[in-house]
Amino acid sequence: MLSETEIKRNKLQKKILVVLLILCLITPIGIMLPAYFNAGDAWGEWSAQTVKELVGYVPAGLAKYSDIWKAPLPDYDVKNADRSLIHKSGYYIVSGIAGSTITYVVMLLISKLIVRNGK
Amino acid sequence: MHIPDGYLSPQTYIPLFGVFVSAAAIAVKKVKNEVYARNIPYLGMAAAFSFIIMMFNLPIPGGTTGHAVGSAVIAIIFGPWAALLAVSVAIIIQALIFGDGGITAIGANCFNMAVFMPFTAYYIFKLFSKNNARKSRMSFASFIAGYLSLVLAAILTAVEFGIQPLIASAPDGKALYCPYDLSIAVPAMAIEHMLLFGIVEGIITAIIVNYFLKTEPTLIYAFRNRDKKE
Numbered sequence: 001m002l003s004e005t006e007i008k009r010n011k012l013q014k015k016i017l018v019v020l021l022i023l024c025l026i027t028p029i030g031i032m033l034p035a036y037f038n039a040g041d042a043w044g045e046w047s048a049q050t051v052k053e054l055v056g057y058v059p060a061g062l063a064k065y066s067d068i069w070k071a072p073l074p075d076y077d078v079k080n081a082d083r084s085l086i087h088k089s090g091y092y093i094v095s096g097i098a099g100s101t102i103t104y105v106v107m108l109l110i111s112k113l114i115v116r117n118g119k
Numbered sequence: 120m121h122i123p124d125g126y127l128s129p130q131t132y133i134p135l136f137g138v139f140v141s142a143a144a145i146a147v148k149k150v151k152n153e154v155y156a157r158n159i160p161y162l163g164m165a166a167a168f169s170f171i172i173m174m175f176n177l178p179i180p181g182g183t184t185g186h187a188v189g190s191a192v193i194a195i196i197f198g199p200w201a202a203l204l205a206v207s208v209a210i211i212i213q214a215l216i217f218g219d220g221g222i223t224a225i226g227a228n229c230f231n232m233a234v235f236m237p238f239t240a241y242y243i244f245k246l247f248s249k250n251n252a253r254k255s256r257m258s259f260a261s262f263i264a265g266y267l268s269l270v271l272a273a274i275l276t277a278v279e280f281g282i283q284p285l286i287a288s289a290p291d292g293k294a295l296y297c298p299y300d301l302s303i304a305v306p307a308m309a310i311e312h313m314l315l316f317g318i319v320e321g322i323i324t325a326i327i328v329n330y331f332l333k334t335e336p337t338l339i340y341a342f343r344n345r346d347k348k349e
Binding site: 008009012013016017020023024027029030031033034036037038039040041042043044045048051054055057059060061062063064065066067068069070071072073074075076092095096098099100101102103104105106107108110111112114115116117118 | 120121122123124125126128147150151152153154155156157159160161162163164165166167168169170171172174175176177178179180181182183184185186204205208209212213214215216217218219221222223276277280287289293294295296297298299304307308311334335
């Protein structure tokens, strides 16, 4: 038998997971709003090409290091021919679910390894 | 606020990586005893929350984008040391898998958003809540903690960008890394976070702290020692 506090805790945790899932499903807001309001990159997160347009040259260090890492899913997207907002939104949701699930599992494992307070 | 590769010189990102690793090592020791085993699932959820909330890019119309981080609310509810680990995991996954934030800048990004921000938020919350249990006071303290911690973290990030032309320029005067100096970076990042992203971080912090205050007040780390003489 679970105690009353345990039941309450399980209920709260389930609720949080549902909220997290809903957040994943509405993440495309995070690409649609900027598109609608014609807003571009975050400050300081421009590509080397964009920096060249902004200041007239690509700083040597930036040119050397900007592509040092090839992420499997850059910008929460799969680069293919279809650039429509609908397709981007689909990949954004998939990235959100995959990324948050991996983050959840990694943090859970790390916590399990660390925490020694059995209360 | 995710600094990409190539914007920071090694003189900047190597020390920041060192500071981050040291802070994370202390966090591991702290979390070992501070967190109750039954609350482990919450830490996973906190990390996932931070990951997702950072995907909600918000626009400055016709300008740049930015987002909330979630560090403030995690620090208030689960403590700044647990927040340090949770948000770091989110930032490292973002860098490795999604290319959001650079590999060389992992230490800097974790330092700004996962070390500096949660501690700033936590102490601002303590300062403004003054152990006062009134709901309006709690909402106010949570909002201010979220708002200020994000704005200050953005300014810290801007300083890291802005010192690059000073410390790393080619002989011809051209910047090697971030080309903008402090006079441009700091106002740009401070203003956008003061006008929009900080407000969103503040509102999220207030809503969630409020909810936990109603449903699981005993869980809240910031109140743990409230009734004890400190």
